[in-house]
Amino acid sequence: MSTFNRRGRASATATRKKPAYHHGELRKALIAATLKLIPTMGVRELSLRAVARRAGVSHSASYRHFSSKESLLAAIAEQGFILLAEAMRSAIEAHPGNSLAKLQAAGTGYVTFGLQHPHHLQIMFGGAIGRFEEYPTLVAAAKHARQQLTGVVNEGLTSGAVRTANEQLVQVAAWAIVHGLAVLMAGGQVQTPAGVELSQAEKAAMANGVTRLFCEGLAP
Amino acid sequence: MSTFNRRGRASATATRKKPAYHHGELRKALIAATLKLIPTMGVRELSLRAVARRAGVSHSASYRHFSSKESLLAAIAEQGFILLAEAMRSAIEAHPGNSLAKLQAAGTGYVTFGLQHPHHLQIMFGGAIGRFEEYPTLVAAAKHARQQLTGVVNEGLTSGAVRTANEQLVQVAAWAIVHGLAVLMAGGQVQTPAGVELSQAEKAAMANGVTRLFCEGLAP
DNA sequence: TGTACATCAGTGAACGCGCGTTCACTGATGTAC
DNA sequence: TGTACATCAGTGAACGCGCGTTCACTGATGTAC
Secondary structure, eight states, X not given: OHHHHHHHHHTTTSOOSSOOSSOXXXXXXXXXXXXXXXXXXXXXXXXXXXXXXXXXXXXXGGGGTOSSHHHHHHHHHHHHHHHHHHHHHHHHHTSOSOHHHHHHHHHHXXXXXXXXXXXXXXXXXXXXXXXXXXXXXXXXXXXXXXXXXXXHHHHHHHHTSSOSOOHHHHHXXXXXXXXXXXXXXXXXXXXXXXXXXXXXXXXXXXXHHHHHHHXXXXXX | OHHHHHHHHHTTTSOOSSOOSSOSOHHHHHHHHHHHHHHHHHHHHOOHHHHHHHHTSOXXXXXXXXXXXXXXXXXXXXXXXXXXXXXXXXXXHTSOSOHHHHHHHHHHHHHHHHHHOHHHHHHHHSSOSSOGGGOHHHHHHHHHHHHHHHHHHHHHHHHTSSOSOOHHHHHHXXXXXXXHHHHXXXXXXXXXXXXXXXXXXXXXXXXXXXXXHHHHHXXX
C-alpha cells in the first residue's frame, strides 16, 4: 500500500518501476495528504503520523520539511490566505469601474473560497495555529488577503459609491458578513426552512444574494 | 492542592472542615473547570484528565456525569446556546415596538454573548462536537437560539420595517454578519488600523456600530 | 431515635494506544576534477 | 566518461508521555421500618 503510493507519486515526474527512495515532492505531498485526511479525522484528531502514512513515507520524514506539526498547518493556512487573496483579486478584476460591484464580487470571492476550500478555512481560522506571529510569511499572506477587501471598501468610500459612514465600521461589517457566511455555510449550518443542507448551487446563490443585499444597503 | 480544591467547593454549600467524599456539584464543577482550562490549553488539547485534576477529583469521576469527553463539551455547548438565546431575548424585550431596533438589539446581543463567552462560542461552533444530532437537547437549544433572530427578522419583514427582499436572504445575512463579527472579535482578529487588538469598550462599540450599519441598510 | 440496607458518587490501578520528536543510519543525488 | 566525496532526503527503532476508558472497590447518603 505504501509502496504503491510512493510509486504513484514518483511516476508523476518519471515512469519509475521501483519506489523512489527520494520522494521529490514530499512537502507538497504532505500538505495534500493533510487536506485529504481532515474530512475523515478532523483537524482536531489529525496526527503527523497519519499524514506521513497517507503520503506513504515514514513518520519521521516530515521533519525534513516541517519543523513541527503546527508548522505544517501553518504552511496550509498560508496557502489558504494566498488562495483567498487571489480569489478576491480576480473577482475584483472582473468588475472594473463600479466600486460597489467590485465589493460585492470580492465578498462573493471570499465566500466561494470558503466553500471550495473548507479545510483551509478551518485551519486558517479554527485556532489550529497557536500564535500567528511565529510564522511571518503566514502573517504577511493573511494581511495581503485582508487588503483585497479593505482596498475595495476604501475605494467605494472615496468614490462615493458607498454612503457616508465610519470607515472602520464599514470595513469590519464587510469582513464580518462574508466571513460569517463562509464559516456557517462551509460548516453546513445554513439550512433550508425544511432543515436540509443547501446544495452547492444554493450556497453559491446565497453567497451572491447576501453580498448583494449587503452592498445595496451601503449605497447612498 | 486537590484537597484544597475539594474543600473549597464543599464549603460553598456548608462549612466543612474535611474534603467531602461526595462532591455534590461535580457536574457543574467539571463544566466550570473546562471553561477555566480552555484559555490555557485550548479546546484542542483539552483533556478529561486535566479537567478532573482541575476540579480536584479523580479522572474517572467524570464518568458519573458525562458518558464521554465529547458529551461534556456538548453540555457546555448547550449551555452556550441557552445563554445566547437569553441574551438575544432580553435585548429584544428591551426594545418594544420598533422591529428594526429589535433586530439591532438582538444582533448586538449575539455579538456581546460571543465577547463575554468566547470559549462557549468556540465549543459551539469550533467543530469540537462531531455530530450535533447525537445530543437532542443541544439541537433544541441551538434551534431555539436561532429562532430569536429569525423571529425578529420575520417581524421586520411583515411589518414593513425591513425593505422588501427574499426572506431567506435577509435571515442568513443577519445571522452571518453577527456571527462573523462575534467569531472575529472573540478570536482577537479585529484590530485597529495600527494593528493592536480592540479594547472591550471598542469591541462593544463595534458590535453596536456594525449592527446599526446593517440595519440602516435594511430600512425601506 | 436506631438500624439495616440499597443506592449513589466517588477512588485509584490498570488497559492498550497513538502521539510528537529524536537519533544514528543509509540510499540517492549532484558536483568537482 | 569515471571516480571520489559532500550533501540531501529518506528510514525505522526508540524515547517518554498523557490520553480515554474500564473495573472492582469503598465511603457517604437516604430511606423503610
